[in-house]
Amino acid sequence: MANESGVRIPRWLTPINRAMVAISRVGVPLPMALLTVPGRKSGKPRTTPVTPFEYDGVEYVLGGIPGADWVKNVQAADTAELKLGRRRRTVRLVEIPASESEPVLREFPRLVPTGVPVMIKSGVVTSDDPDEFAALAGRCVLFRIDDV
Template sequence: MRYVAPTRAAHAFNALTKWLTARGISLMGSRVLAVRGRKSGNVHTTVVNLFTYEGHQYLLAPRGHTQWVRNLRAVGEGELRLGRRSEAFTPFEVADADKTPLIRLYLRKWAWEVGAFFEGLNADSPDADVAAAAPGFPVFRIDPR
């Protein structure tokens, strides 16, 4: 399973983005994801980039199979927060074969922020390259509950 640990700079940027998002200031779709831990049962939060494709909302994990991805798979529900507003959702994991346009859109919007996690892949990479990398990037369609 692919997992890329964040750098100190990424930690600092995420902390600032999370702080702003928790106060109602979204940076290009940022939300605070709250999901119960699969082992502890405690609620864990992290900042994520929410995006829309063909009328559905999605979350993509640019660092791979992170803890929030594993928790979301195990628990089967989460919450997206922006300031005081909170929306519960049910996640549906997208099949690898269907990820190419989603990864491409994500890179178009946020490569400036997370491009280093994509290891040379970019929004204009050939479909075959994006499809080959797809298993390393979990994607969830989210449906409001």
């Protein structure tokens, strides 16, 4: 299945994401966070697993699949809830301009190695080459996470 950006979304991704959300809700700790944001059309809360990471003392999250619905929802929302374990935070996700995102994206494969296989299977990148990730600037959205 390809989204409107032409990126192949692995068939297993949506069911796995749903399972991760359900597992987290029953209290099982996960190595990722849950991001909840109002749907841009329905206004209903939409939750997706994300992997926040730190670069140069700043916390980020990458919209690793171009055109992903959760990214569009974040872009339309003022705030979101980020839940890691039992800790919940109200955050604002600030989109980083492509011109400023390259150095952060270059470090993504080292900082978030668990995210690389999904991006490869989705056809976003072909390897864990840092230059290939830096070239995603302007194609994949990088958000800075600010506490509200």
